[in-house]
Amino acid sequence: MAMEKTFDAGAAEARIYEKWEEAKAFAAGANAKPGAETFSIMIPPPNVTGVLHMGHAFNNTLQDILIRWKRMQGYDTLWQPGTDHAGIATQMVVERELARNQQPSRAELGREAFLEKVWEWKAQSGGTIINQLKRLGASCDWDRTAFTMSGAPGAPADEAGGNFHDAVIKVFVDMYEKGLIYRGKRLVNWDPHFETAISDLEVENIEVAGHMWHFKYPLADGVTYTYVEKDEDGNVVLEEERDYISIATTRPETMLGDGAVAVHPDDERYAPIVGKLCEIPVGPKEHRRLIPIITDEYPDPDFGSGAVKITGAHDFNDYQVAKRAGIPMYRLMDTKGAMRSDGAPYAEEAAKAQAHARGAAFTENEVDAINLVPDDLRGLDRFEARKRVVEQITAEGLAVMTIFFFKQKTAYEIEVSVPLVENKPIMQPFGDRSKVVIEPMLTDQWFVDTAKIVGPALDAVKNGTVKIMPESGEKTYYHWLENIEPWCISRQLWWGHQIPVWFDAEGNQYCAATEAEAQAKAGEGVALTRDPDVLDTWFSSGLWPIGTLGWPEQTEALEKYFPTSVLVTGQDILFFWVARMMMMQLAVVDQIPFHDVYLHGLVRDAKGKKMSKSTGNVIDPLELIEEYGADALRFTNAAMASMGGALKLDTQRIAGYRNFGTKLWNAARFAEMNQCVPSADFDPTSVRQTVNKWIIGETAKARIATDEALTGYRFNDAATGLYAYVWNVVCDWYVEFAKPLLNSEDEAIVAETRATMAWVIDQCLILLHPIMPFITEELWGAISQERATMLVHAPWPTYGTELVDADADREMNWVVGLIESIRSTRAEMHVPAGAKIPMVQLELDEAGKGAWARNAALILKLGRIEALSEAAEAPKGAVTIAVPGGTFCLPLADIIDVAEEKARLEKTLGKLAKEMGGLRGRLNNPKFVASAPEEVVEESRALLAEKEGEEAKLRAALARLAEIG
Template structure:
């Protein structure tokens, strides 16, 4: 044994042991013949640093991997980082801007070299931080999504899917980020409600034509009849009017029936070139909203895109890559004239429509918001504005660029996600993939069964460049290399490579198998794919998890894992989502500095309840640091009594009831713990080991054996403590490894020890005997606390019925009480206690001043009940509940529960005195 310091200090212990584990290859010990167990870590961005969500996600994974490693499996936790196309390019460009430099000053190749330089110098921050958390990953095989072998796999997947017709190029509406100048996915768009306006405009009918406009109430009575020469529309984005292809009304809306099929004029632009567009019917417009008529701008609105696609309405793009009004293309007069011909039914093609720039000369080059002001002012000047109303509107913002997204019609590469989603949907329905908790299945099916084509091209320089080349006519050749593409095109055909790169999620979708060597049939792949479990935040269920399912089934024919565990978010103490703008972000490294990694890890496990969000609570983290101190002090107590490490995996032989009892408690705890692991109940796991280690072993077993520690007890205590260290290790690896080594010379470190196998049964007689003793001591201690009975006063318990418990050394030593003879009636001035259904009386006349104690308790009850009544009034007052800050209401509820409980306890104590 090595003597332990008086105080548990995590910092030095954590640094020492992590380095030792990694240096000695203990995260992946050599176990060639062992059953495999595999988890892949959701690869954090190479730009990232550890946040509280990472701390939760990685703690849960580490618990599972350490558990399976202790069970003797060939446990592989795949680690790596994602190249994070948008995020990384942003970081490098910001650094360049700080030096008065910019990307466009360099060739593509030179800029990419700069990104690689940044990656080598600054890209390992989060991997160092994961080590501080105690993550036992296989660092010897750390992966990067831009590693040569991984890049080869990515290109192969693109080429294969293209050849199978599952990847194609198409012109569709995308979310365009004007700051980043690239398309982004729906999942990367955050909708926020902001103050805006709704403008109502007149669209005059062609040649001043009029019609009778009739409005009716709900009962069919006419409420308005008037002659109109216009149709009224409302919009929050007037600048997009220039790209209108039609005005749509509902087919059942009788107000506009007389003008369906006619043409109306967009009231903006030079009068001599005003465009005419048709009035059509579609189910999309809501007759009860606004005027019931909507402008259809298919190239700049998602809903309008659907209407235009269904009705073969031309879609005109108005803006460039920074969301300024276009300056390229045909002159406005020529483009407007051709667009009118198209509106009247002239034949055209998509390429021609795309080239038409319908932005009048005076608006060209203006920012979209400046153009909006000009359009509104010009329409108002002509008298075609009906009204403008203030309105809260939902605006889409890019989660990276932070600016308003512009829906834009562009040419992009798409994956046929609908086809790839079929097998994952089937797998979840059949139970081949188990989503835990099951409540997420409905969300999964809803998204997967309505999935849209997956846009996988991004207009960036950093990332996997799309392996496609074009000839002068725009014909595409997809191949692994330029040489292969040239062979397809033929000798002498000039080719130009596609400028775009692939969406980061496209490459990370290959993570479960490409990290193991796929497409090569490596031994690692054969043994560790499919993986065994994926632990993920629910927020990347569709970003990553579902896409891994799709790619796994398509490319390997197997599901990537049989079980998907989705955990919740870590929220601020008041339940709000953490954000930098709110100033409520919690730094996990700060918590580790203050309380130690073990305490933070145990907090995460204890609070994780199958997908429910976790409220951050520093006091709870501090409490688990105290739990570590409790275990530390238990080890010091054992050492002081000559008890070290055990030399047996099986439970030692035992004759004493207290020793037979603690062996049975280990058996039962192990059963509860393993059941929780099987069900992936992290809160259940933490609860099982916490209750046993703190309550059963430290608070009771060590107290019960004090003063009577013989060789049998030493052997049993050493064994039981070893079982605690092994069972607790997945949750608190640092302190358990330190204590494992300190308790005696070992042949191996705890990280590769054997999971408990007590090979013992629960001794029910010993269990009953010890639990009775514990119950007696607990009741007497509670009685002393409630009634202020000094420790100097010895108490006597008198059974009031047959079959009562016997006294013993534990009652004498731990409660300073004796068991007296049975009596039929409790004497005056006695308190009564009930232990395991049997009643006892405790005479108190010689122990306390009964009248004074009754008076004290009566006053305390009155004060507690008065406060409860006051809190009742506040909580039953709607003005308080509805208008007070949520945290104030929550505190009042907590105070009410606490004081109610206290009042009940005090009343019970008063009743004991009779």
Template sequence: MAMEKTFNAAEAEARIFEAWTNSGSFRAGANAKPDAESFTIMIPPPNVTGALHMGHAFNNTLQDILIRWHRMRGFNTLWQPGQDHAGIATQLQVEKMLAAQGNAGRRELGREKFLEKVWEWKGQYGDTIVNQLKRLGCSCDWERNAFTMSGAPGAPESDQSGNFHDAVIKVFVDMYEKGLIYRGKRLVNWDPHFETAISDLEVENIEVDGHMWHFKYPLAGGETYTYIEKDEDGNIILEEERDYISIATTRPETMLGDGAVAVHPSDERYAPIVGKLCEIPVGPKEHRRLIPIIVDEYPDPTFGSGAVKITGAHDFNDYQVARRGGIPMYRLMDTRGQMRADGAPYAEEAAKAQGFAKGDAFTEATVDAINLVPEEYRGLDRFEARKRVVADIDAEGLMITIEDKKIMQPFGDRSGVVIEPMLTDQWFVDAQKVVGPALDAVREGRTKIIPESGEKTYYHWLENIEPWCISRQLWWGHQIPVWFDAEGNEYCAATEEEAQAKAGAGVALTRDPDVLDTWFSSGLWPIGTLGWPEKTPEMEKYFPTDVLITGFDILFFWVARMMMMQLAVVDQEPFHTVYLHQLVRDEKGQKMSKTKGNVIDPLEIIDEYGADALRFTNASMAAIGGVLKLSKDRIQGYRNFGTKLWNACRFAEMNGVFESHSGSTAIPTATQTVNKWIIGETARVREEVDAALEAYRFNDAANALYAFVWGKVCDWYVEFSKPLLMDGSDAEKLETQQTMGWVLGQCLVLLHPIMPYITEELWGLMGTRSKMLVHADWPNYAAADLVDAAADAEMNWAISLIEGVRSARAQMNVPVGLRIPVLQLDADDAAKTALANNETLIKRLARIEGIDSVESAPKGAITVPTAGATFALPLADIIDVDAEKARLSKVLGKLEKELGGLRGRLNNPKFVASAPEEVVEEARENLRLREEEEGQLKAALARLEEIG
């Protein structure tokens, strides 16, 4: 049955993936040679709530390329798939579902019933992204699909196959007993909507219109001082008596929790009042609190007034100042972001707090109990309280000015509400105690981070690491295995029975309601998915893993934590290489977002162009450390590349290649120059692809294959083979059919890791095969053995002449269909032989009317040099030289103006320093392309000068 005219990706992809799955092609160890070395990749587990986006598509394409490449080479491969339970995201989805159905909410249902609903939701929707990854062609061992909550209490039978939950609980208990996990009070990102602590990665900082309020903090007892302000040269520009210190803030509602005012040690303006007290201008006058004026390196003397209020319980920078200076920290808000309504009347609490300003000792526990919110603000939303505070201060005449200002405000990426820094009791990993081995692993080269810039970021984060908050105030997740008695004593154990045994019979225990941060459980991903703490065959065979491919943005949140956790638990690095990539952006280098309307949906791309085109695009733009710019035009171009390969195979089929080839992978014996040449070129590209993939240069592998398949095979070899296939002797024809069949088969093998679908389809169509392409043997022939120097020189000479003539024709704007004469000025013996052997094809492909030998070129001819020969094109009577000069000069003039503007922007330090990185990169790329165009235009003009 003859091949279809085109490859129907929509029909073929589902059919081919099913065939791979049914044959067990992706199972761990499939196609492995005896005693093969293992090769393992752990998928960065997408959220169970997730849908495939371009970042997933890019990331998983690169992983699949490596897995398919190693599998074809006979490695014992495992690509471990799975999903993260995504605490906040999943809880949000289920609460939305309950609300839409009109059912009772989370609190009305209670914890147990709500978790039943979550497991039901997971069973119904949890495989969405898995099915989407399959559409991309991802060859994970899907039978081993893991889940970070498998084996958890209450999980249905379908999620009881793994023991991930047991691994997480065991690690917590072990680390707790070693003193690596503790409960304490620290400042965390607090989401008032979900009423939980969240990680930095779940905070989105957005620039918004805001205000900076400038207030007077009166000095205690009406004291005054001489305020002197000087210019850069030391000249006095302002001198006046003041009875206050000026403070600027974007969050007036937090003034109620101030513990001090800080100024820089070098700031001479405030030297007379350092150590004195000032009054917070909020609350009942008779109970106004006094706070000390202190020095610290944090305030910037050149910003605002140079004086900073320190509210340690509601600002991360202030928290560090408060800890350094022993300043009390007062929590003002409840878990919903409302001003606290609990506690004693304000006067009593203010009186307690007042003692701290006078130097009394304090503890976080006692300060946390103090509610410094006056009665009139209690229970108000924080933003409503802000309005009231500002109005009250203004009414008292203590407001200096209000400044309109752009401010960076933190928002919860899922809740969309403003995040509140909050001092709360949480569970922490004492990261300082476990970070050392993770640093040493990279410093000593046992784990390599690509690109190298990632290592600097890794060192910076880990050398300045803070305690890691691992508790979340959610219901969906691994519940913290700690129980408390009535006195607050802690009993950490894997089960309630073990905790009770530790506490003693009859002691009433209550379990901590919090759950673990998902980064804690996903930090155990490599060992947790392989069956640890059991000594499983998978642990023995596939751990440590090999390569981790992930986004630069989670280097700290996930990669570094996996390093720390695996080294702390099993004393081994989890992988030897970390390949980091940037965000996938649009074709202009801008971040994709729904608001900008520039989001590209990978599933829509697959529907329109097929998975192979998207995968090849991903590979082609995967330069190490490069900006990832995706455009539909590029994807369409690679779809056309697949069509080019398909058409070459159709040509082969119509010329008897499939019948003569019979699916053989043996290297054919060649006598014909063109066949010797293409066999050598195939060996060259095999070595180039292997070297590129070994070095994680996916773009180099893709570009080498593109140039070889489209250029060398589909264009040159197909054309050069036509005389042999159509007019050659039976022996020449058979040899060329066998060579073409082998070369096209090698194209399919080499392309398969990047374009698995179309290559698998063609592999089956080209002849009888012993196995599917997914398990075909990767070649190991060498260019040194297969390149025939004479054939190589001859064919490359012929191609060079054709390309030289084509280039000259294009530059001189010679009509495409016009056949032109060519003059041979000189030629050595090798050139003469190459011309004689290939003249018919050279004339046809370069659209040459005839080739005549002459001693010198006539006026109006342009030269085309090749190795060992010189040719000339007499164009004076063919083109209008003056018109061409005028046309090219006009284009060049316009281009030079554009270049001037681009160079001016890029030479401006302010533009380079302040413009977004993607804008600067786009300007540089634009300049490079325009300079290339300028060079081509100047070369064309120079050639026109030859003509006259």
């Protein structure tokens, strides 16, 4: 049956994918040669709540290219799929569903009933992204789909994915017993909406309009000092007696939790009062708290007043200062971000704190119990409390004042003092899901003592056991791990792996895999309460490589596929996931989790801008698949995947690669119409025709280049190389070169060319299949129904340079070069496309003469040359063309209007000069480069480079015109 005229991706893709699944084409070990090496990849598990976005589409395309390539090579492959339970995201989705359906809330249901609702939702909607990955063509072993909560209490009996929960709990218990996990008080990102700690990755720092208030902290005990301000030359510009130290803050409500005021040790202005006490100017005056003035390297003497309030329980920088200085840290807010209303009466607690400030001993537990919020602020939302604090300080006259002078018509000045409040943009942290302002908060959490397990993870990269690409990723990896802090692994949620620790009435801890084991440790009759917190999803996903392969059981899959071969993931989770997998696997099983790590950047729009709903530039990969087909999107992803390069997605580029698929389809139809049928007996070394020898050699070069590119994870080189080979070499040159051979009266030549073309088209399909699996699989079946296997399992070629015939290669590349030069000259000189023109041979060596004689008909036809003549010198009005071993020329004086062409080119060059002048002026302006968005600057540079290239071509054309006269 004849092939369809076009490839209908919308109709074919689902059918093809179903055929692959029915054949279990993606199963671990499918198509493996006997005794084959293994090649395994772990999918970065998308959130179970997720839907396919461009980041997923890009990331999974690269993984699929590698796994399809290795599977065709006969490796024993595994692409392990699965999803992450996504604690906050899933809990949020289910709570919204309950509210939308007017069902009882999470709090009304209680923990156990709510978790039942989560499992119900997961069964109905949790597989969405898996089905969407299939539309992309992802060839994972879906029968092995893992889930980070499989096997957890309450999970349905038929929940797929093994028993990941047991692995997570075992690791926690083992690490706890080794002293690697502990419970402690540290500063964390606190989300007041979800009432939980969150990771840095779940925080979005956004620039917003903010305020900086300047306040006076009166010195205690009547202390005064001479404040001296000097200019850069050391001249005194201000000298006055002060009884206060001024600070600036963007969060006045946190002043109540100050533990000290810090100044730089080299700041001479404050040397007289270092070690003195100052008063926090908030609350009833008789109960105000005193805090010390200390020195630390953190304050910048040139920023603001140079004095910084230290609020260790509500600021990450202050927390480090407080730890170094050993000053107390006071948590002011409750879990909802409101000022605390618990604890003893304000006056009593303030008095206790003041005693601490004057040197009385205190314990950590005492500090935690202190509640220093005045009665009138208790229970207020933090932002409402901010307004009250500012109003109270200003009313008391302790706001730093700024003086304005106004000229009046009567020629005298009026001095007006107003509170110094700066309106300035500030970076504010928001929860990426809650969209509320994140509060740094000192809370009790569970931590991994990462300093004890980080060493092997660092060594594995430093000694080359694990390779991170691009190399810049290694520097980032070292920086993070060499400056690592304890890892907060607890979350105040219900959905997740509940921490396996129980407490008795005295607060003693009993860590065990089960409650029965904990009870046995505590003793009979001891009442126990389990810690309500769950583990951070990064903790469980940190065990992804071994957990998905069945550990702690020593399974066949674990033995075969671990350590895995390569991890393909985004550079933004190098620390959050990659480094933690390295630490965890080495700590748990003393093995690296993977050999190579390929890091890619964020997929942006065509102008390089980050995609966001607010900007309106989000591109939906499913819509792209609907419009252009999965293959076009996949090829685009591969083509833009340069190592460490910017990932700019342009829909015009996707449309172009769809056209590339059409070009391939048309070449296959041409082969079919010319009865080019694949033959298992075809021997590419047996061909005799120069053209056929040449194309076989070009195919061998393409195979070698593709393997080299994919081995080095240079996906863009593989894609662009195949594009050039298939479109230019095969579909353009070879199809044209083969036509005379296919029309030959010599049956042997016809038969050889048919067999060669069929083989070449097959090789195109094989080499392209990892990148464009759907159209290639469709063509594979359409070309021949006698295949031994589907293309997905076709053997990857191993032929190489032995197929390159040096003489045929030299001759046909000479022919191609000559034709391209003729076409280029015609285009530059604006020779009418349909016009046939003469060509003159000026000089030519014997090899060139032989090449011309054997290929004259092709050159004349494809170059649209009327006839070839010979001459010792170029006639007047001719443009010369140099080729290896000779020179030709094209007499064009009587074919084009030279004067008109010169005028056209000069006019175009003049216009270009103005455009380039404007671009250069913009780029040479330091203000533009410093202040314009990065993508605008880069776009200007790219445009200038494009214009400069265009200018070079036009000047070359002018130089050719000068030859004509």
